[in-house]
Amino acid sequence: MTLQSTGAALAGDDELRALAPWFHNLHLPDGRQTAPDHPLGDFPAFKWEQIAPHLPEDMRGVRALDIGCNAGFYSLALARRGAEVLGIDVDPHYLRQAEWARRQFGIDEGQLALVSMQVYDLARLSGTFDVVLFLGVLYHLRYPLLALDVVSEKVDGLLILQTLTMPGDQVEPVPEDLRLDERHRMLQPGWPKMAFIERRLEDDPTNWWAPNRACVEAMLRSAGLEPITSPGHEIVVARRSGAQRDTSAELRAIFPR
Numbered sequence: 738m739t740l741q742s743t744g745a746a747l748a749g750d751d752e753l754r755a756l757a758p759w760f761h762n763l764h765l766p767d768g769r770q771t772a773p774d775h776p777l778g779d780f781p782a783f784k785w786e787q788i789a790p791h792l793p794e795d796m797r798g799v800r801a802l803d804i805g806c807n808a809g810f811y812s813l814a815l816a817r818r819g820a821e822v823l824g825i826d827v828d829p830h831y832l833r834q835a836e837w838a839r840r841q842f843g844i845d846e847g848q849l850a851l852v853s854m855q856v857y858d859l860a861r862l863s864g865t866f867d868v869v870l871f872l873g874v875l876y877h878l879r880y881p882l883l884a885l886d887v888v889s890e891k892v893d894g895l896l897i898l899q900t901l902t903m904p905g906d907q908v909e910p911v912p913e914d915l916r917l918d919e920r921h922r923m924l925q926p927g928w929p930k931m932a933f934i935e936r937r938l939e940d941d942p943t944n945w946w947a948p949n950r951a952c953v954e955a956m957l958r959s960a961g962l963e964p965i966t967s968p969g970h971e972i973v974v975a976r977r978s979g980a981q982r983d984t985s986a987e988l989r990a991i992f993p994r
């Protein structure tokens with residue numbers, strides 16, 4: 738290593754440290770990692786390994802949306818496959834990390850746009866996306882079903898959803914109707930349920946909800962998205978079914994066009 742390149746590497750290390758703390762362990766082109774001691778392991782690379790086979794290797798011409806993009810691990814992975822990506826997040830700290838990482842990978846803004854935006858703001862964004870990633874965000878939202886309705890309108894292909902869940906993987910067929918005196922059926926393990934977290938979960942006050950698996954699938958269906966497969970724990974791949982109840986009047990009341 739020359740003196741000059743040693744200096745450049747040190748400057749890069751300073752930048753990486755200045756941008757800490759990192760939630761995403763990015764593997765940078767020069768071999769460094771942003772969070773090598775992540776408590777979850779090599780996160781989210783191990784989750785990407787489960788998701789990646791469900792997306793085309795060559796994503797040129799594909800429009801992708803990454804909601805809650807954080808430091809951009811997934812956005813960068815999609816862009817490196819050739820997709821044109823919009824990554825959105827509400828946290829300026831994470832967006833700064835993602836911008837820095839984008840430059841490290843030599844990806845231009847035309848291919849990966851990083852924008853400060855609430856998931857609900859998508860209701861005012863025109864156009865749809867071939868691939869939408871909605872990973873690790875749903876349970877952080879106070880209004881999860883509203884968000885799913887908004888997100889659903891943006892999906893013109895696949896949605897990949899990941900959420901924290903409550904224990905219980907059982908899924909029972911949902912009845913067409915339920916009589917008032919049959920409400921005990923809601924206590925069955927496979928009934929769609931979502932636990933409300935009034936205070937904190939893992940010391941995080943932004944963890945609002947923990948749905949069970951049946952509830953994740955039911956909410957997706959209710960928002961017009963058909964679950965196709967689950968490539969890993971708490972991950973669902975879904976596609977637009979167009980079979981949801983018409984909630985457009987409520988949505989337009991909340992987000993007038």
Ligand SMILES: C[S@@+](CC[C@H](N)C(=O)[O-])C[C@H]1O[C@@H](n2cnc3c(N)ncnc32)[C@H](O)[C@@H]1O
Nearest residue numbers: 781805807826827828831855856872873874877
């Ligand atoms: C648990 S992290 C998940 C990050 C990444 N999607 C992943 O799965 O590794 C949640 C991310 O969602 C962002 N976020 C939280 N609420 C949001 C909202 N209402 N709209 C957009 N992003 C949000 C947070 O800033 C954070 O970057």
